[in-house]
Amino acid sequence: MSVGIQWEETSKSSVKWRQLEHKGPYFTPAYEPLPDGVHFLYDGKPLKLSLAAEEVATFYGKMLHLECTSKEVFRRNFFSDWRKEMTPEERRLITHLDKCDFTEIHKHFLERAEARRTLPREQKQKLKEEAEKLQQEFGYCVLDGHREKIGNFKTEPPGLFRGRGDHPKMGMLKRRVMPEDVVINCSRDSKIPEPPAxxxxxxxxxxxxxxxxxxxxxxxxxxxxxxxxNPSSKPKGEMDWQKYEVARRLKGVVDKIRAQYQADWKSPEMKKRQLAVALYFIDKLALRTGNEKEEGETADTVGCCSLRVEHIRLHAPAGGQEHIVELDFLGKDSIRYKNHVTVEKLVFQNLQHFMEDKDPRDDLFDALTTSSLNKHLQDLMEGLTAKVFRTYNASVTLQEQLRVLTRAEDSVTCKVLAYNRANRAVAVLCNHQRAVPKTFEKSMQTLQKKIETKKAQVAEAQVELQKAETDLKMRGDSKPKSFLQKQRRLLKLEEQLARLCAKATDKEENKQVALGTAKLNYLDPRISIAWCKRFGVPVEKIYNKTQRERFAWAFNQAGEDFEF
Structure with a gap:
């Protein structure tokens, strides 16, 4: 396989460098064997494993508290890959995962984690200094004479693959990255990084x-x-800017593109009609094109071009709505896409025609390929891809939602809640889901207790203020300092209660939605920064420090009147 060509095509950049020098990646340290007092048990008896088998056993033991280790596909994949790391004798002996006991290993790593959390300040400072030393050595490069920060200078450690959603490969062994696996890219006149001895x-x-x-x-x-x-580096900032500028260029031609694909719904040519409906899905539903799977890929993930008849259901009119289409398939990273949408009449009729005389496993768009769709997009506008459509529609949706949801007279807390609701509308459009966090119920209960406590404090402060007002009226006095203090205390408590209630609402509404993906990858940051300036919201409420560094290029370009 000529992997070099594939690497180039997946990471081409319009930003070209002249000089690049760096130290290469930092490799995960060698495995440290378990202490003598920590045992793996098989069929109730301690069993000393070979070093390779023991290391893989620790991967499973560390995850024993996670839900994924109870899933059959995870357990099956792990056991299969683990047995490959065993000696022949171990394979003959260890034949059933149900007889394996990783409890002591799990306890050992929990205790290690707790010990790290409770280290004395001096030791924590020493570890921090060691990490900083590593960062200084491997975490920077010299690019065209400038020292630039590297985003991820460490190779990913070996472990068990978890994936997203119900991934069919969950539990498989992620192997240790070795220097012999790594291609180094640097300028010809630079010092080539030294590989490990x-x-x-x-x-x-x-x-x-x-x-x-x-x-x-x-x-x-x-x-x-x-x-x-690092995303905050100057070249990455330039690439970010270019990405959003391409999406802004789409704004100038999108009406023409939509008019064209709507006209093509009536084309006598099947390929044109399929292309037009697929483009409608990409535009309106933010679907990906659906690239060919890598060799060896087992997950049944699809995109627009690879949709099958079984992924689509056409519904009869219901609830005053017509032309209802249900889509249900596994998308990128095995995340399920399930959606009921009302489509245009011609789209509905075309889908009926595309599905005629086909089996459930047949392709919906059988006259269409990913390459032909991508070529069509390029013909419509230079640089146009499905991702550009996603970026354009995501940014436009955020801008429109902010316009609808934001009220100038609201508090900063309410404005931030409005922003998160606008962001959630984008996440829903892009199908950015997440599982409900395991700690969600507990954290919500804790938050509700805080709200109840704060309500009681507000009620108490209201009673105190009313009593003070009654006393003042009876005496006919002007408002003394103590009365003003009670007023200020009540206002402060009411503000705190409003913040807690907004936080609870925000938490509940976003428990199954991943807001960060869209905010960092599909939303032009200039929209958010301009909104902050326009409505007096501190930008720190929207972007954390790392994100502000990443989008530093956008701050000078985003005046209050910026329009995507």
Missing amino acids: GHQWKEVRSDNTVMWLAAWMENIQNSFKYVIL
Whole structure:
């Protein structure tokens, strides 16, 4: 396999460098064996494992408290991969996962984690200094004479793959990344990074059309991992800006594109009609095109072009609505996409026609391929992809929702709640889901207790103020200092209660929605910054420090009147 070509195509950049020098990635330290007092048990008896088998056993033991270890597919995949790491003797002996007891291993790592949390301040400071030393050595590169921060200079440690959703590969062994797996990218005249002693790089190249410093293929999905610049670096900022500018260019032609694909719904040519309906789905539902699966991929994930008849259901009119389409399929990262939508009449009729005389496993768009759709998008506008549509529609949705939901007279707390609701509308559009956090119920109960306590304090303060007002009226006095203090205390408590209630509402509404993905990858930050300036909301309420550094380029470009 010529992986080099694939790497280049997946990470091409319009920002080209002249000089690039760095130290290469930092590799995960070698495995430390378990202490003598910590045992793995098989069929109730302690069993000393070989080093390779013991390391994989610790991966499972660390995760024993997680729900995924109770899933059959996780357990099956883990046991299969674990047995490959065993000696022949261990394989003959260990034949059933149900007879394996990882309890002592799990307890050991819990105690280690607790010990790290309770370290004396001096030891914590020492660890912090060691981490900073590592950051200074491996976490920066020199790019065209400038020292730039690297985003992820450490290779991912070995472990068990969890995936997202009900991924069919969950539980499989993520192997340790070795220098022999890694391609180094640096300028020809720079000092080539030294590989760890006794090792060598897979390849050293100089390609200034890509923005990665090192790359390798991981073994689970056969996908490529990269060491790249920190999002706050100048080149990454330029690439971010270019991405959003391409999406803004779409704004100028989107009406023409929509008019064209709507006209093509009536085309006598089947391919044109399928292309037009697929483009409608990409535009209105933010679907991905659906790239070909990597070799060895087992997850039945699909995108727009690879939708099958079984993924679509057409419903009869109901509740005053017509032309209802139900979509149900596994999308990227095995996240389920399930949606009921009302579509245009011609779209509905075309879908009926596309589904005629087909089996459930047949392709819905059988006259369409990902490459032909991507070529069509490029013909419509240079640089246009399904992702550009997602970025455009996400940003426009945020801007429109903020316009509807924000009231100038509201408190900052209410404005932030409005922002999160606008952001959630985008996350729903893009199908950015997450599982309800395990700690959700407990944290909500804690929050409700705080709200009840605060309500009691407000009620008490109201009684005190009313009593003080009655006393003043009876005496006919002017308002003394103590009365004004009671007024201020009540106002402060009411503000605190409002913040707690807003936090509870926000938490409940967003428990199954991942807001961060859209905010960091699909929403033009200039919209959010301009909104903050326009309505007097501190930008720290929307972006944390790391995010503000990433979007530093946007602050000078986003005046109060910025329009996407």
